[in-house]
Amino acid sequence: MQLLVNGEPKNFDSAQSLSEVLQQLGYRGDTFAVAVNGDFVPRATYEQTALNPGDSLDIVAPVVGG
């Protein structure tokens, strides 16, 4: 299954939940947030969120800003 992660195509073994994908990508802790196909996904629903081939993930973290 191919997903677009922060704009880059990445391959995953099979259909997986968002929480599994994030774990495989190495995201730990709670200093990031996620949108799937442009829509915010609350942290509490990562495990129930199924991903489909071609889905686009945006994973963001704090940066400096003005």
Added chain:
Amino acid sequence: MADKLKLYGKEFDSRLLVGTALYPSPAIMRESVAASGSEIITLSLRRQSPEQQQGKMIWDYIQESGCQLLPNTAGCKTPKEVIALAEMSREIFGTDWLKLEVIGDDYNLQPDPFGLIEAARELVQRGFKVLPYCTDDLVVCRKLLDVGCEVLMPWGSPIGTGRGLMNKYNLQTLRERLPDTPLIIDAGIGAPSQASEAMEMGFDAVLLNTAIAKAQNPVLMAESFKLAVQSGRAARNAGLMLKRQTASPSTPTLDMPFWQQSITAENGEKA
């Protein structure tokens, strides 16, 4: 001191809000923010891989700053982008406060008034405390208040230009027509004198970033802005004199010595 800045039910002693971007180093950023005396700081969210460390650096700072966080939606061009980024910000930073930016033009980063109002309406309904970065257009500002914004942040001039208060007539109009709305001048301030001027005009606070971060000595400039904002606020509270067209002596003229000589000199007569 009863002269507190009140925004969305919270009170602040400082009337200077600062950004955290563009500093030569994280250490200078921290020192500058401390020197500014600011109690509200802006930051943002960007795509990051787990290996990238900026997230951790800014996170560590957030933990220790004690400041009210004001996440922005910089770079967003549509209400849909704004809503997603706002929800992500609320989850990460744990605050409903949001500096709403909807950019309508890449060249001068002018806010899109239509997208701004649409996004603000939706965000207010979702419980956000929205501080919109807007133009100095009175009608746009009124619409933003209508959809539930309690604070407005009209631009001084385009972001990062340092041109100060570009359209004082419009800004003065906003101040006079919206006397009870907290108004923060956001963007375009390049010098402490400009920040002071905004405060003298009656604005409630000033938000800036580049003027401090890009100074040769950011920490000293942060201190300078702190003093300028305090000075401008004090001047506003003290009440500025009215401008006059003609000169008026400040030294009393009554009982002036030698007055006869000056009268004869004016008349061209010999003493």
